Amino acid sequence: DIQMTQSPSSLSASVGDRVTITCRASQGISNYLAWYQQKPGKVPELLIYGASTLQSGVPSRFSGSGSGTDFTLTISSLQPEDVATYYCQKYNNAPLTFGGGTKVQIK
Amino acid sequence: EVQVVESGGGLAQPGGSLRLSCAASGFTFSSYSMNWVRQAPGKGLEWVSYISSSSSTIYYADSVKGRFTISRDNAKNSLYLQMNSLRAEDTAVYFCARGFRAAAGAVDYWGQGTLVAVSS
Numbered sequence: 001d002i003q004m005t006q007s008p009s010s011l012s013a014s015v016g017d018r019v020t021i022t023c024r025a026s027q028g029i030s031n032y033l034a035w036y037q038q039k040p041g042k043v044p045e046l047l048i049y050g051a052s053t054l055q056s057g058v059p060s061r062f063s064g065s066g067s068g069t070d071f072t073l074t075i076s077s078l079q080p081e082d083v084a085t086y087y088c089q090k091y092n093n094a095p096l097t098f099g100g101g102t103k104v105q106i107k
Numbered sequence: 108e109v110q111v112v113e114s115g116g117g118l119a120q121p122g123g124s125l126r127l128s129c130a131a132s133g134f135t136f137s138s139y140s141m142n143w144v145r146q147a148p149g150k151g152l153e154w155v156s157y158i159s160s161s162s163s164t165i166y167y168a169d170s171v172k173g174r175f176t177i178s179r180d181n182a183k184n185s186l187y188l189q190m191n192s193l194r195a196e197d198t199a200v201y202f203c204a205r206g207f208r209a210a211a212g213a214v215d216y217w218g219q220g221t222l223v224a225v226s227s
Contacts, residue, residue: 001169014226033214036152041201043217044152087152091212094157094166098140101151 002027004090012107019028019075021102028068032092035064035073037043038101039084040062047086080106109216111131111186111203113152116221119193127221130202137161137181140206142214143188145199148152155201156188157212169175193225 003026012021023033027048036044046055048064051071061076075082083106088099115127130142143155156177158164166175176189186203200222204214 030215032212033209034207034210036200038152043219045217046207046213046215049207049213053209055215085151089152089213091210093212096154096157096166097169098144098152098154 001095001098002029003019004088004097004099006088006102007084007098008102008103010103010105012105013078014107016081017076017078019078019104021073021086021104023066023071023073023099025069025071025090025100026050029090029100031067032090033064033066033071034089034091035062037082037084038087044087078104078106091104109205111205111216111218113201113203113218114210116201116223118224118226119190120227121194123178123193123225124189125193125223127188127190127201127203127223129218131150131184131186131190131203131205134205136179136184139208140187141179142204142206143177143186144202144204144214144217145197146200146202146220147196151201153199157206158186175208190223193223195225197223199223200223 033051035048039045052064085101173193200220202220203218205216207213207215
């Protein structure tokens, strides 16, 4: 099975900073990658699908890129409301594996 | 408004069984794939199972294969997860999640979850 590895597992940044999270697949998955945001005590929300397509209603400071095995989620200017854990997920075929998550905090 | 509401969680003994249900509303349930995703306390998300809109395609995570059974009743707008031979490591919040039509396999709506605790 394909493994999904996220890095870092946690980060702390200042408001306004550019933040980048990486997700690596152990085998190529084309662009079948989604990103989710889970705020503390809340259910996850879909941010990005197709590696780079923003879900409706998601702020434009979020962006995704990558294809094959290496993907990134970027927050161009970190806001206090972005404090959350972010997960990638492969969906090219089963199992629909999630990455281990990246916890983003404000410094 | 899209809603998915889970029920059926609770305390079970190791080796025991539970049946989770998910009631869907606000969308044409029969047109969407559905998933179960779980999250152990303080841990990350773990995909559990997928069922296509017509039940023709079903997938399971290796960790639950042979023990859990996903099913749906489109006439009742309901999704189910029969969990047998429960283990301590199955303890988690179980989310019912709607498949995202633009990206089959991703999910776009999640319920609030139901807690399953497996302990003697």
